[in-house]
Amino acid sequence: AQTVTQSQPEMSVQEAETVTLSCTYDTSENNYYLFWYKQPPSRQMILVIRQEAYKQQNATENRFSVNFQKAAKSFSLKISDSQLGDTAMYFCAFILNNAGNMLTFGGGTRLMVKP
Amino acid sequence: GAVVSQHPSWVICKSGTSVKIECRSLDFQATTMFWYRQFPKQSLMLMATSNEGSKATYEQGVEKDKFLINHASLTLSTLTVTSAHPEDSSFYICSAPIGAGGYNEQFFGPGTRLTVL
Numbered sequence: 001a002q003t004v005t006q007s008q009p010e011m012s013v014q015e016a017e018t019v020t021l022s023c024t025y026d027t028s029e030n031n032y033y034l035f036w037y038k039q040p041p042s043r044q045m046i047l048v049i050r051q052e053a054y055k056q057q058n059a060t061e062n063r064f065s066v067n068f069q070k071a072a073k074s075f076s077l078k079i080s081d082s083q084l085g086d087t088a089m090y091f092c093a094f095i096l097n098n099a100g101n102m103l104t105f106g107g108g109t110r111l112m113v114k115p
Numbered sequence: 116g117a118v119v120s121q122h123p124s125w126v127i128c129k130s131g132t133s134v135k136i137e138c139r140s141l142d143f144q145a146t147t148m149f150w151y152r153q154f155p156k157q158s159l160m161l162m163a164t165s166n167e168g169s170k171a172t173y174e175q176g177v178e179k180d181k182f183l184i185n186h187a188s189l190t191l192s193t194l195t196v197t198s199a200h201p202e203d204s205s206f207y208i209c210s211a212p213i214g215a216g217g218y219n220e221q222f223f224g225p226g227t228r229l230t231v232l
Contacts, residue, residue: 042225043153043206043208043225043226044223044225044226045159045208045210045223047220050220089156091158091159100147100164101147101149101212101219101221102149102161102164103149103161103210103221105158105159106158107157107158108156108157108158110156
């Protein structure tokens with residue numbers, strides 16, 4: 001079974017600063033995808049960024065980038081130039097390829113961006 | 116992107132009554148939908164996988180007679196909480212992937228807040 005662990009229940013960052021959220025996962029499979037989802041106070045889940053395990057290059061989406069270390073099974077999210085609207089719960093998630101699209105979520109990190 | 120809707124967004128019911136929550140894929144067909152439960156400040160817990168035209172697959176520990184799932188069409192799955200009790204109060208979220216093979220991006224509904232008095 002796959003597990004996803006987020007070791008930081010809560011974090012805070014000053015507006016315009018950079019913050020990194022940690023995520024580790026455990027799997028014996030080799031073909032999978034990793035995601036970071038954002039859940040703002042509205043509670044609507046929003047996909048932030050996706051990483052294919054077969055790709056060595058780290059994914060980036062504007063101010064969001066990941067540090068994917070496959071051997072270490074680590075998948076951290078870096079948010080640059082933090083904005084007040086980034087305040088939310090962030091969930092790391094994992095999905096096996098060809099496994100019925102079933103997502104496994106980490107416990108979440110609550111991020112507060114302070115003005 | 117694709118849109119998944121849920122109805123109602125918030126429901127309050129009396130203990131012992133049943134509540135139905137709808138999950139619709141508005142602009143795509145979904146042979147599979149997922150139902151999650153989320154307690155305050157916690158992660159999403161997968162309850163069941165809803166399969167169009169067949170029985171749902173429930174996760175361990177989820178009572179199938181308590182949480183009835185019906186996926187009657189390619190755009191609609193319903194979750195019925197039967198004989199609801201206060202401990203069933205929670206936030207329920209559905210999601211649906213586009214496509215059926217390999218990896219397919221999932222789209223989430225906005226959630227339904229259930230309060231059982």
